[in-house]
Amino acid sequence: MISSIISRLVILLFGTLYPAYASYKAVKTKNVKEYVKWMMYWIVFALFTCAETFTDVFFSWLPFYYEIKIILVIWLLSPATKGSSILYRKFVHPALSSREQEIDEYISKAKEQSYKQFLDLGSKGVTALMQTAIKNFNPMLSLSDTTITQKDQVDVAVKSQSAQEFTNEFYSADDDDELELDYERPQTRSGRAAKNKGKAAKKSRKNKKNEEMSD
Known part of the structure; x- marks a missing residue:
């Protein structure tokens, strides 16, 4: 030792x-x-x-x-x-x-083979990394697309329901109510006819009510 x-x-x-x-x-x-x-x-x-x-x-x-x-x-x-x-x-x-020539040839071949193997390993490594990245990226993209689609569907459904409720509330009217609506119907021929007909019906009810009171 x-x-x-x-x-x-x-x-x-x-x-x-x-x-x-x-x-x-x-x-x-x-x-x-x-x-x-x-x-x-x-x-x-x-x-x-x-x-x-x-x-x-x-x-x-x-x-x-x-x-x-x-x-x-x-x-x-x-x-x-x-x-x-x-x-x-x-x-x-x-x-x-x-043996100088043989040694030089062996060293040259070893350099070429090592260089090729290095390139092959490098290309395989890059390919494996790219495939892994793509596999990890696709599920995230699909999940994101699904989330966006579901959100769009919910937004469309909410907007459609709100529009339907607004339309029903806007155009609902009772013939027996004497409340005057705050909106004006479109001034078309059918709109004016409907408006005149409503006024005539209202006037007729008022006259009938006056006659009953006079009796």
């Missing part, structure tokens, strides 16, 4: 932070030789990190496993040993050069 913690600290400090600062100095001074040196180191260190992920799972039980990792990182980093430069020139560079 202690050796694993020490190994992780050594790799973090001497295998990552110090090379990062040295790379910063190389960029700042624009030293091409330092550029090449630290680029080779980072390529080898990236491969070391990938291999470390698997070896920690399957070989961490071996004796002096973490001590070997510490020694390997120091060997890669030390200017005296130049371990990263040796590994890069003898193994990494020839292996990558022989």
Whole structure:
């Protein structure tokens, strides 16, 4: 447990932070030789990190496993040993050069497929959202239309009933009542005839009443 913690600290400090600062100095001074040196180191260190992920799972039980990792990182980093430069020139560079075209094709295909899958997922997501929105919107629209229709029907019924009551009240009249209406009927020929007939009937009743009183 202690050796694993020490190994992780050594790799973090001497295998990552110090090379990062040295790379910063190389960029700042624009030293091409330092550029090449630290680029080779980072390529080898990236491969070391990938291999470390698997070896920690399957070989961490071996004796002096973490001590070997510490020694390997120091060997890669030390200017005296130049371990990263040796590994890069003898193994990494020839292996990558022989498979460079295949790797480029694989990366290109992976980019195209990932882009197509992203577009497909995006289009499917947008379609699903639109369908959900339409399904949720249609019941609300139908309910709103039904409510408006029912309200219109009630308003029409109330207006029709009010108009009928007003018409019945306006045109209702008893022939035996002597109250005079406050409105004037339309001055048409039939209207004038009806009005004259009403006056004659009223006058006849009045004369009859006077005769009865005189008797």
